[in-house]
Amino acid sequence: MGELHTWAGVLLGVLLFAVFWTGSLSVFDKEIDRWMMPSTRLHWDDSMQRPSLDRDIRPLLEQRAANAPVWTIILPLERTPFLTLTYGSEESRKSSRDLFHPITLEPLAKPLTLGASGFIYPFHxxxxxxxxxxxxxxxxxxxxAMLCLLVSGVVIHRKLFSEFFTLRLHRAFGRSTLDVHNVAGVALLPFHLLITLSGLIVAFAIYYPDAPQHTYREQVQSGVSAERAFLGEALGRIRLRAAKEPGELAPLEPMVAKAEQHWGPGSVYLLRVNNPKDANGNVLLRRTSHSSVTKDIDNFRFANVSGEVMGRFQASAMVNTWNFIAGLHYIQFRHDALRWLYFLGGLGGCVVIATGLFFWTQARRKKQQRHGHLGVSLLDALSIAGVCGVILATLAFLLANRCLPMQEQLFGLGRARVEILSFYALWLVASAHAVWRVMRDQRLGYLHAWREQCTAIALLAVLAVLANWLTTGDHLLATLRSGNGPVAGTDLCLLAAAALALLAAHKLRRRVPQEETLEVAHV
Amino acid sequence: MHLRDVIQPATTATHVVGLCALAYFASAQLVGLSGMLTWWAGMSQGDAVMLALMLGFIYLLLLLLWGFSRERRRNAWLLLGGLSLLAWGTPLLLQVQA
Structure with missing residues (x-):
């Protein structure tokens, strides 16, 4: 178990850190979107009057995408305070997306960025x-591997409860690092187990694609794909073919009213019109999951032309168990305090992984001195590139978002793509810096690399806050005063990150002379 | 550098990767078998598959932990291989019987 814990951690620690880091940021992906897309810094609460679907929104769709095969309308919500319309083109079903002011319905300036929900969340x-x-x-x-690490961690730390209360920050560096690793690991163990297992379970279709084959063999024999049959029955995902005959779309408001009779007022947030101009088209209505942990996948389906109910999907108790697990992971419920706890729990996971990696390389360094292997130095470089590198890359992504000119094309690429390139470019530079520092001085280079990258994190985080102020005029005091929570929260988190990074750099600076003294004594 | 210095890590790496793959294969077969058995026990098809899918990750975790905690590597391979064969063959056998 000890070996399993060590090697799973060492080999996959860097990847796990990147997943936990981007996952923690994804808890606030919509809020970071507000920071990255200034045109969407609007206010909406559910007591406000929604725009009329037939009078206000349908003309926008007719005007922009009359012949699109699918229209999707996402109504304004508290965390996404704007109207979103998406539609495919005649040539391609790939959706284009337009945002509108929730009250005036004026088109909002194109964000020209994927934002956190379009890049950081998929990266996660x-x-x-x-x-x-x-x-x-x-x-x-x-x-x-994380699940194996958590379980094997419990097995190898037999003194689990005593370690829970053992945090000796003023003891030797290696000891205090291990204490932080143990205390954070034990205190957050239930959260990490839950979030990791739920993360795997929500993506079951990727990891066990053949699961329905035996159970749905009759459907398979009659020519239906087992996966499609399962998704239709369990999750209500069905595709209806177009009749290829013209049809006129019935009014949408009565459909919403009918669905909300069952679900409650204001509960519909998404309408998907499949084949809007076809006689066999249909309109799918989805409800929000704001008031419960369980992810709501229930839907109403209406006939395009008659406006009559074609079907209502209600998940079974078993599927709702999966929905509950998915809801625990996706965090779509409306609860700010819980959201912050998730964020802190995710960052706690980053701390556990980073201190685990750091402790392992520290412990192996003595062996390295005796045997002269390069392995530990390379792992040091990998850890620095994986931990500091991904944080620097994220900051580069944010900074590029605020500093690049607002043009659709930059250097022959889309602006959103240039932002993503900034992310990977800085990660590459951070990795090269870590390798260079560690290889140049195999004794103390790792400390210099950690310290320099921590300083760079502090610098970029402060620059991001300043860039937001200079490009939008929304400085921290103004956003705090106006109650613009998403932007103020992002700025405050950036400043907190800068302060923590500076503190870490300061501690590492003090550590270098100590290490030198120890080296001399050892020689 | 001795040949042993190369062979030993390569053997360990092969054991680790191979055992992970075998544990995944066994868990995937157990998912199929669990879905089929719970369906036969009266659950709806969708519910049976959903339950089996959720259990699949628990199966995999237990198999990995069990496999890597064996002192003798050969035992882990034999037992995981046997379990995989059993879980793979049972649904086929039951379908032929039906």
């Missing part, structure tokens, strides 16, 4: 490597 679950789900598989392997 698939590392943005979508080809054959390679990224999702890597994340899945890391997730399963």
């Amino acid at each position: 679950h698939n590392l943005t490597l979508r080809y054959k789900n390679i990224g999702a598989w890597l994340v899945g392997i890391a997730g399963m």
